[in-house]
Amino acid sequence: MKLLIVDSTTEAQAFCAKRIEAFNQSDMEMLDLKVKLVSERDFMDRVNEADVLVLGSGLGERGTALARQAMSTVPWLHIVMFVTDEAYGGGAFRAAHSAGVRKVFPDSASPLDFLQELVAIHAEFRREGRTREGRVVAITHAKGGVGATSIAAALTEVCSVYHRRTMLWDLDVETRDLSRSLTVNGVEAKVVSAWVNGSREISRESLKDALIPISSDVSVLMPPDRMAESMDLVCHTDGMTLVQRILELSRVLFDVIIVDTAGRMGPATGTILRSADVVLIVIDDTILGLTAVDLYLTFVKTLVGGTDRIVFLVNPYSGALLGVPQIAAELEPAHNLGELPWRLPPVPNDPKAALWPGSGRTLYSMGQKSTRVVLERIAREIGLIDTGTKAPQLPSNGAEGPSSGGWLGKLLGRSGPSRQELSGTRKDVTGGEGKS
Template sequence: MLDIFVVDHSAEERSRLISEINRHLSSNNRELDYLPAVNIKPLTPQELKFHSEPDICVVGPELLVRDLTQLGKIKASIPKSSILVRLDRRIDSLSVIEQIARFGADDTYSEDTSSREFLRKLVMLARRERQASSGKLILVDSAKGGVGVSSVAASLSEALVEEGKKVLVVDMDFETQDLSRFLAARPFFNESLEAILAGHAPVSREGVEQCVSRVWEDADLYCLPPANYHSLLFRTDSKGSRLLISVFEILDQIYDCIVIDAGPAAGQLRELLYRIADQVIMVVNNDPATLYAIADRVSKMSPQLAAEAGIWLLENGSRSYGLSSATLRAEINSALSQVSFHWVSSAVPFSKSASRWQGAGSPMLMLGSSRVKAALKSCLSELGLIGSRANSSLTVEQSGLIKKIRSVITLPYKRSAEGKGLSLPAPGGEVIDKKAVQIKKELPFKQNQPDSTQVATKREEENLDVEQLISGVTIQ
């Protein structure tokens, strides 16, 4: 909610200024999409001390014509608020404007100011003076369905809770409410939020808190289910999107992190989510069909981001077939060579136990392997949401390398009752001739006398290229 106080000498002048502001706000202008809902209140200079500071204070010309120093007193009463002065022909000289600026005014406008210009002034002043809260808004999106957006959003939220954060996860899927249902967060349809977006309930902290439900009683994880009447957010002539901005501004003051599952959001609503996001996580997988959709979505949405925000591509290893990680990244990098974005270094590996979280009522992080947890924590660390971790998870290339090593080492042991061993060069940075390197399978040790240092007497040689399999060995 954008609070505007209108201050002037007489009630008649204040009423005239309010009518003028409402005329600008009722104009059919896209600049309105960048403003939250506006609350205008007329006050005398003496009444200011009895009210909390507004976002913007509009000071009328009649008051300044009578006493220009009143502006300095108003600024002293509301030092954190922006001051917007309405000029008329009596106080539009450069010398007077210089004094107005010296007394604390941030900007001016006149009867010749267009609605577009006036709205831009409101946007700039509201953003300049609004105190930055500690909350971070993270938008989790994808270019197509089925890549694991809800799974990633829920798991990142749980990982943040583990780090001691108070977290709100927002479900924007108006059709299926997957995230709310999977987390067993009730109600699945948010009637309180619907009332606010329809304008039937005020945008207040008390009202917004009624829209939120706690997921677990013993953890600071909360859920904002979607409203039923979602068309209010997609219609260009509706105030629903502006009211939603006001809702998020209040939530931003309550929670450390807000994680939004973008779901099927489209058009004006999707643009709004990108504009207010601090960071965007774009979930991708190795399905070749997603390549064009990813490039199209990122290139179209990146201009909507704030200057300090960024788009991060997170590879979710949910498919056992498809493009290799290297090919996937190379193709996307080529398609988006003119767009600024980042890759999360660690891909989320596939985990069979984690894939059943939808029916278990627990996020993927809780059910997944330690590698899944490490990858998600690494993602949060790279985005600056949690402290950097000394033991960060492996990169995609390193993960693939470890898989190869593991397959080579475990191959002789599979379904074997004889306990075969494997002799590998000890890592130490030594230089080895590539032609001389061979992996040798040892004969069985003596039964009931296992000894890791025992050397086999006979070996069956098996040529294997180990150029990239042994850490610390340089192949020449």
């Protein structure tokens, strides 16, 4: 959010800006605050770039005239005005609000009141879709082995091909299937442990330190490197605040956030399912699979709090035992989800692509043409790539074997940014007196 602070003198501007310095770092990061100070003379040149205009008390009665002038040029601007404690009262309110100011504060107001107003403006921007915010897709399943991890990796590769900045979050703390399949590993996982045990704060900087870039657009966030922290993250209620912060920050840094929740239910996963834009439930077409989904849905529906964000993805076990309409017909009488959650096409069973783990590729680039087309359709349907964009040229299937690199190998080896480029040079990733 871009703030433009206007006041009569540089001292007065600095006084106004001091209130923002009083905010804590994480609040600033969450609002993505960028602050500019200008004089009355220059402000009309800058007002076009601003989301929020802050008028300082040094402007006195001229403040309302500036507000009026700004509103006539940028009608969607939000204006916050400070007045001296003496001036703070009904007269100032009437003048300010008739000029389009949304909030008047006295100079002695607590910075927290100002922060609250900025948070409210930011929340409105989010609702209106004005802030660019990453889309969170939580991938989950009722039982293991249905292909949830494979789908997470494949959709990430689709995003990469379409140059969407993507964070792939492996929350399978026990087996780390995703990280292992993509052969991703590193000291970065220690940062995640450090967040959990409290030896390091979560911030934009430390998130960058925790990320493992695997292509120019994709980074992986691994589970904590240690078991104790892993268990705390997914089983302890403290994990809820942490995952919430991770989501908020990653929404600022990425276009797409894909989380492999490994189906586990707990405080952290619950938080993710609740705040995700899409909850993608991967299911197979077996009887055991469907009865599991039946049970799973009874509590996931309550947890997610509605059905509009739930979508099913049928990944048939072998060939096609049951089609999507038949599966829907089995589950609908008990769950009444409507048609929308069933709108995705089933993923073809692709035996050749099943060998993706460890190959440096995924179901997407290893798959047949029909598999790729379906995965792209799914990515479009759940809003990961734009509907209008055309498919970029893909390496033709089988042209490059795993030995020649594939997606990961190619990008890690040659064109991808180095970890240092992405996260700056680090000597001790856990920071301070971080243990290892």
